[in-house]
Amino acid sequence: MIERTEIDDVVVLRLAHGKVNALDLELLERLTEILTELQGQPPRGVVLTGTGGAFSAGVDLWRIVDGGPAYIEAFLPALSAAFLAAFNLPQPLVAAVNGHAIAGGCVLAACADHRVMGGRGTIGVTELLVGVPFPTTALTILEYALGPAQTRACVVGGATFEPAQALERGLVDELDDDPVSAAVAVARRMATAVPADTYAFTKHQLRRSVNETVQMRRDLEDPRVLEQWTARLADGGIERFMKAKGSASRRS
Numbered sequence: 294m295i296e297r298t299e300i301d302d303v304v305v306l307r308l309a310h311g312k313v314n315a316l317d318l319e320l321l322e323r324l325t326e327i328l329t330e331l332q333g334q335p336p337r338g339v340v341l342t343g344t345g346g347a348f349s350a351g352v353d354l355w356r357i358v359d360g361g362p363a364y365i366e367a368f369l370p371a372l373s374a375a376f377l378a379a380f381n382l383p384q385p386l387v388a389a390v391n392g393h394a395i396a397g398g399c400v401l402a403a404c405a406d407h408r409v410m411g412g413r414g415t416i417g418v419t420e421l422l423v424g425v426p427f428p429t430t431a432l433t434i435l436e437y438a439l440g441p442a443q444t445r446a447c448v449v450g451g452a453t454f455e456p457a458q459a460l461e462r463g464l465v466d467e468l469d470d471d472p473v474s475a476a477v478a479v480a481r482r483m484a485t486a487v488p489a490d491t492y493a494f495t496k497h498q499l500r501r502s503v504n505e506t507v508q509m510r511r512d513l514e515d516p517r518v519l520e521q522w523t524a525r526l527a528d529g530g531i532e533r534f535m536k537a538k539g540s541a542s543r544r545s
């Protein structure tokens with residue numbers, strides 16, 4: 294589900310889950326578990342990437358359709374928990390966007406300190422096209438990573454971007470044909486350039502406002518998020534979106 298290797302002092306985590314690394318409950322729980330374990334280990338950089346042609350196609354929408362309201366209720370908090378575990382990792386986290394990074398996949402990349410995209414795939418946030426709102430955590434992290442204006446444009450437009458456009462819009466920080474090697478080099482540099490405790494504390498300070506906002510707003514907003522995801526399930530909106538994408542399959 295998640296392959297772990299080490300290159301020099303850098304831990305490389307590769308999502309290896311179905312054809313497009315779609316995010317389901319089990320994958321997210323495993324990711325949170327691994328990232329939580331890494332927090333307590335000796336300081337080093339971490340790279341997050343995907344296998345195959347995708348970084349991640351975002352939420353596994355067929356699992357949502359199959360799982361129904363009870364699954365959504367368990368799934369949405371797990372999604373936010375995984376985003377927060379990645380966002381608050383004390384060590385430098387670099388995303389190697391090796392292919393498509395859509396919706397939740399794009400947010401997962403946005404949790405990183407730095408994003409390197411390869412030469413293929415697209416990145417963007419399609420939530421509104423699916424007809425579902427962003428969980429508070431996801432939207433707040435996206436806004437931190439992209440800034441308010443770019444977040445508004447990306448969220449409302451729902452477009453996905455090729456690598457060059459993604460760089461121009463600040464969805465990624467650099468392009469490299471070998472994104473994993475480039476990401477490992479960045480992570481190693483970040484992990485060695487600054488003492489680990491200073492890096493971790495500064496990262497905490499920089500990200501504090503996101504965590505405060507999430508704390509303040511999620512209890513108010515997430516019940517409505519759940520309500521609307523459940524409504525899109527009930528009115529067939531999620532299934533229609535997938536079928537319009539040409540996906541007749543329930544397997545990702």
Ligand SMILES: C/C=C/C(=O)SCCNC(=O)CCNC(=O)[C@H](O)C(C)(C)COP(=O)(O)OP(=O)(O)OC[C@H]1O[C@@H](n2cnc3c(N)ncnc32)[C@H](O)[C@@H]1OP(=O)(O)O
Pocket residue numbers: 312313315346347349350351352353354355356393395396397398419420423426427428431538540541542543544545
């Ligand atoms: C807060 C967060 C919210 C969310 O994350 S909502 C999720 C929004 N996600 C999306 O909008 C992505 C939808 N998928 C796509 O746009 C495309 O797919 C890709 C660009 C990711 C890949 O395109 P290509 O390389 O042409 O592959 P393919 O044939 O479309 O997909 C390969 C297999 O992957 C399944 N799949 C793709 N995305 C998802 C998904 N999000 N949930 C579940 N399955 C997915 C398909 O159905 C298909 O499967 P089969 O080959 O068996 O027909």
